[in-house]
């Protein structure tokens with residue numbers, strides 16, 4: 001299926017973030033093991049607070065989603081939660097902690113809202129839960145949305161009305177809550193009134209998040225936040241929360257069921273609201289729990305404002321290329337490098353040792369120029385949701401006169417284009433990779449950006465538009481700013497390509513550079529090369 005360019009780039013980027021990288025600094029590494037907690041106030045792992053990043057990601061998605069009004073076509077997963085963290089209904093560290101981690105991956109083609117969806121799928125899939133089909137294309141809100149997230153003290157009618165406005169009926173609301181409440185728990189540092197009766201003193205403590213007011217019983221040396229888990233497999237996405245609730249064993253469904261303060265028994269109220277019919281049905285079998293949760297969670301993350309068009313779901317069975325970079329040098333010699341990803345999914349043929357990658361020339365014919373892409377079958381680079389994942393790096397060399405319109409593996413063809421692109425080996429960034437530290441504050445970068453346009457009658461200039469993540473006041477999530485533009489000037493010819501270049505100085509943090517990209521446009525014809533990641537220039541030096 002051929003998608004419009006910008007949709008295809010969104011899907012590729014999401015797929016890459018989701019499926020390819022489990023190494024240091026990856027999204028996956030922040031939730032490995034599933035009990036891990038990354039503290040946004042320090043940027044470090046801290047496993048003494050009784051907090052857990054996976055649970056926070058699922059809760060973040062829920063709070064972003066549930067203020068949707070599907071009839072009006074507003075709200076849903078749109079990252080508006082970033083503007084709403086000061087609200088009492090969004091109490092706790094979960095939201096800013098989640099946005100902090102996701103901000104490392106935001107770019108022109110990975111919105112915060114898509115990252116919130118990805119985080120939910122990854123947290124569930126890697127912690128024993130079912131695979132959640134993941135689609136891309138969500139758009140970030142620019143202002144806060146309406147309030148209305150259910151709180152422990154919210155009455156049943158109001159809670160059900162809020163779910164209903166978001167498109168979820170009573171049975172959906174009960175099941176979705178049980179699905180969410182299989183991970184993590186209630187923190188006495190955040191909700192002390194659940195352990196004690198509501199009083200002015202405790203409400204003050206809740207606002208202060210003053211750990212000293214937590215009942216001694218919940219606090220331990222590795223649980224300084226005083227977490228009471230919903231079930232006793234706190235980091236597993238499993239049926240235990242339902243079974244322990246129904247059988248009155250273990251954590252019995254957690255503090256929102258067992259607290260003696262009736263006002264805040266929100267899970268009990270919800271589960272009993274249809275005489276436990278839904279919760280009993282959910283408890284039939286682990287397979288039924290998994291499939292019901294997968295379907296409800298997909299509906300939750302795919303609830304988006306009207307007008308947002310989501311891509312198809314990522315197809316993990318597909319052999320797919322990633323990190324593809326095209327280069328041309330002054331003598332008209334071209335290279336295409338990147339890797340293919342193969343996931344060893346149960347039931348599909350085992351990962352082969354190598355693939356033959358063939359060049360499809362500019363004229364559309366599969367050429368005799370091939371390369372052998374050899375996999376490292378000892379290193380699983382995947383996220384663990386679908387199966388062992390292997391990368392097959394390749395480089396194809398070919399003359400600019402041959403050019404390319406795609407690559408082929410076996411009978412499968414992957415369209416690419418060489419009509420306009422940034423040539424990383426003719427470009428540079430100062431300071432370079434050796435001096436790069438992602439935590440460095442704002443400093444001056446000097447970019448030499450060189451682009452190649454397939455043209456015998458080139459224009460004098462090309463337009464460059466930067467896409468830079470910039471901070472938003474009062475929000476841990478950056479937005480992408482497109483206001484910086486520049487011109488590249490014609491500097492010469494390399495085979496059939498006209499080369500354009502400029503030296504552009506720009507102040508930004510190292511993290512901003514990490515997420516930044518440029519679009520290049522030939523305004524005389526409207527030809528555009530979208531989403532060239534500036535950081536990829538650094539990788540060539």
Ligand code: HEM
Pocket residue numbers: 051052055056058059062092094150151152159176177178179180181183184185186187188190191266270
């Ligand atoms: C009636 C609706 C709900 C209410 C009143 C409610 C309330 C709460 C409360 C009070 C906490 C404790 C937070 C803390 O102490 O840090 C919590 C945690 C959590 N909630 Fe809900 N919740 C509801 C529905 C949901 C739904 C539908 C989901 C997901 C689909 C969800 C996912 C979570 C998760 C994963 C946690 C654990 C967070 C952590 O350990 O950091 N909740 N919820």
